[in-house]
Amino acid sequence: MASKEAFLKNIASHLGRERRSGVKPPTYISQPWDHFYKDMNRDELIEMFIANATKIGAKVIDAENEKDLNIILGPWISENDQVIIWNDERFEELKVYQALNQLKANWKKWQDGQENHLIFTEKSKVGIVFADFGVAETGSLALFHGKGKGRSVSLLPLISIGFVKKDTIVPRITQVLKAIHQQVPSGDLTSCFNFITGPSRSADIEMDLSIGVHGPGELVVLLI
Template structure:
């Protein structure tokens, strides 16, 4: 049982600190406005095609495969990936973009071929995690994609659990072109806007390729803390 904690004399303590600093006690924090903000200028003039090339180059450095598809060709691209990897099971986010990108029909086809398919269902709790632990493929959608580091930003929600990207052997991240931004600067601006709208995600996951660790004698080991392989599918969603 967690013990309750009472804070005594908080106001007098803070009032005394403010007095020692020679200013009134502040009750609100004002965000500073910096004269120089170089983070806003980096990569600000690059085109969409240049961002994609930067993303591809960085993905290669982090051992991540990048393929391209349209909304129409996405099911066939996924079919080829599953066949090539000899996958037998899939776990996927329950995301509105499944319908937008025509994936329910793809899942029906996969089931017809004998694959186990599970769409994350908050109502069944732990059973989702048990399936994800055994799944060959985990399918998510990138909410924001950082070209500079080839990172996908996944904003967790009821049907968008982080286990889908962490537990299966292979993580397939579907990246709408509209989600690609230059770097972390733009991602934080987007998340701040969501917060101002009262749309805070339960968790923010920033993932760069497969699980990599070189903690022991600087020897790179893949798959220690997550998927052995990552595949990015860039979708032209214009």
Template structure:
């Protein structure tokens, strides 16, 4: 389904009149000669990027668990137990089956777009939300989530605790590389309707510059890095 832009010409005409210049017929993408952002952390191996991410995870109050695909079920069960169990909500994501993750061992609700508002109601009361990371930024320990059918953003935003399963191959140095991926995706008709970037549990330092964790979303977060995926 393709969206439609309304009143674009009138909007642009109003702006260009105030700027006293015509509406350009096309826009040429700049060819920057200096791009230092491409070099930052670019020489690191995948294992070194994992170490950078682990260091930054400490700064954002996020636990990191490293495991293999074979031991992923055990690692996930331990995290759920540490968070006190309770109701779990997860994406409807084929990667759970691909990795043999048994969500039925928990009290799990799988996001179902056919159920409409019920999904959000469950997310609001759930103790734990579980998603995969589609791209992961080592520099800031940030997981990038691409919204899609069955992948509601409330899963990562509303439960008391959040768990991101991170395939090691998704870890890139910084947002520069993630943006390159997005540019390639933008050439595809199936570009995500929403892209969320999550850096640990919710926090705020708006009041007297004092950091408070768990203000408007998950109070705790764990990243599970899957080594051999």
């Protein structure tokens, strides 16, 4: 907090005024975006998410009742394939690390600030992450980054595999932004958040749609 105050006071001094405080956000009379899809139940939101994610090129697999994750991951990960994965306790609970060992993959957990891990990630075939939310309206994965959860893991490998819990699928980006806003009072904010909507697409090269130019060319979503 001290560094934040010093930063803001420094800006204020360069603007030739005192540090301002007590600014209140506006109160809107109507917030229609909160009411979109309000009558949809959990199963309907999941169906919407699957439909929209599939439309934009993601492969969605229902793995909720699948105990042998090595069977689920097998089509994308073979023996000695290079795999980078978040260092996340949720993967411990699901025994994903164990599944990678069973597949005999050459894998590593992401470690912050390690140059050799960045090089390993750049050369990896697969990157595995755990989404904090799924957005039904767009079929997107919302990733909250922090310690052990590097951004490069979902960006640099050829294939991106994202786990998402069914009970974290929300109607719109609105609900994700609210969750982030609720982190503000405690100061326990995510260092960065990303919305991943399908595999990497680019159409700025002679108006030709290219897949996988600026990121993974394949996105696999595992619903649990």
